Amino acid sequence: MMEVLPASEMMFSRILPLALAGTLISVPALLCAQATSSQAADATPTAPQIVAAMQQHNQARAAALKHFHSLRHYSVEYRGFTAKIAAQMDVDADYEAGSGKSFKIVSQSGSKLLIDKVLKRLLESETDAQKQHAGDLTPSNYNFQLVGTEEVGSRPAYVLQVEPITDNKYLYRGKVWVDAADFAVERIEAEPAKNPSFWISSTAIHHRYEKTGVFWLPAQNESDTNIRVGGKAVLRIDYGKYDVTSTEPASARGN
Numbered sequence: 001m002m003e004v005l006p007a008s009e010m011m012f013s014r015i016l017p018l019a020l021a022g023t024l025i026s027v028p029a030l031l032c033a034q035a036t037s038s039q040a041a042d043a044t045p046t047a048p049q050i051v052a053a054m055q056q057h058n059q060a061r062a063a064a065l066k067h068f069h070s071l072r073h074y075s076v077e078y079r080g081f082t083a084k085i086a087a088q089m090d091v092d093a094d095y096e097a098g099s100g101k102s103f104k105i106v107s108q109s110g111s112k113l114l115i116d117k118v119l120k121r122l123l124e125s126e127t128d129a130q131k132q133h134a135g136d137l138t139p140s141n142y143n144f145q146l147v148g149t150e151e152v153g154s155r156p157a158y159v160l161q162v163e164p165i166t167d168n169k170y171l172y173r174g175k176v177w178v179d180a181a182d183f184a185v186e187r188i189e190a191e192p193a194k195n196p197s198f199w200i201s202s203t204a205i206h207h208r209y210e211k212t213g214v215f216w217l218p219a220q221n222e223s224d225t226n227i228r229v230g231g232k233a234v235l236r237i238d239y240g241k242y243d244v245t246s247t248e249p250a251s252a253r254g255n
Contacts, residue, residue, distance in 0.1 A: 047146040050158050050178060051139060057183040065215065067245040068095045071106070073238045074119050080231035087114035091123065093239075100130050118235075125170075135170035137162070137185065142171070149180070152187055156180040164193035172205060184216035185209055201226045212242045 087110030164171035174190025188207035
């Protein structure tokens with residue numbers, strides 16, 4: 001027998017995949033490890049200098065990263081006036097130098113609609129963005145402005161205001177915190193560059209990275225979406241503990 005979905009769930013199935021498109025952030029720091037560097041001690045670099053250093057360090061870090069594996073946990077929940085639906089999915093994520101990322105779904109539960117139309121599409125979109133370099137944090141995608149310095153977890157960081165050059169669905173506008181020593185992205189607070197639907201009033205993106213050995217890798221992503229007709233959707237990705245293989249010599253790890 002054909003399943004008949006409640007009206008609220010039918011509407012949500014159309015709105016949420018669009019709303020979550022802005023959360024699919026692909027920046028070079030997703031595959032980053034520390035590369036040794038030195039800077040003038042007394043001079044604060046300009047935004048172009050910080051971005052150039054990020055690109056140089058990202059290339060070195062990408063070359064140093066051979067493989068990683070983690071078990072990710074995805075969850076999405078929608079609360080409306082009269083309805084609440086949710087879904088979860090655990091995913092084995094692997095990265096291999098030369099071939100990129102691959103995913104294997106380990107378990108899933110909750111709304112089949114959300115699993116098929118939201119969570120699985122997130123995996124597909126991440127793979128697509130990776131191939132196209134569609135969301136890379138580079139001058140070809142963004143304008144940058146240095147707005148200050150702050151400490152993130154007791155480490156000094158440069159704070160960049162980023163504005164997308166185009167309305168690419170993988171881009172965003174907001175603030176990016178860049179570690180002052182490693183030139184790796186530590187934190188992102190932003191919103192999608194392009195509102196994916198009239199029905200979406202706002203989407204707030206919170207993305208955090210942590211250092212694992214010599215590597216900075218994504219730790220958590222949360223996106224909060226408010227829907228004009230009422231209700232709120234929350235997407236969360238916990239990236240889990242990483243098992244990393246590096247081409248860096250053992251003596252250099254942890255420096």
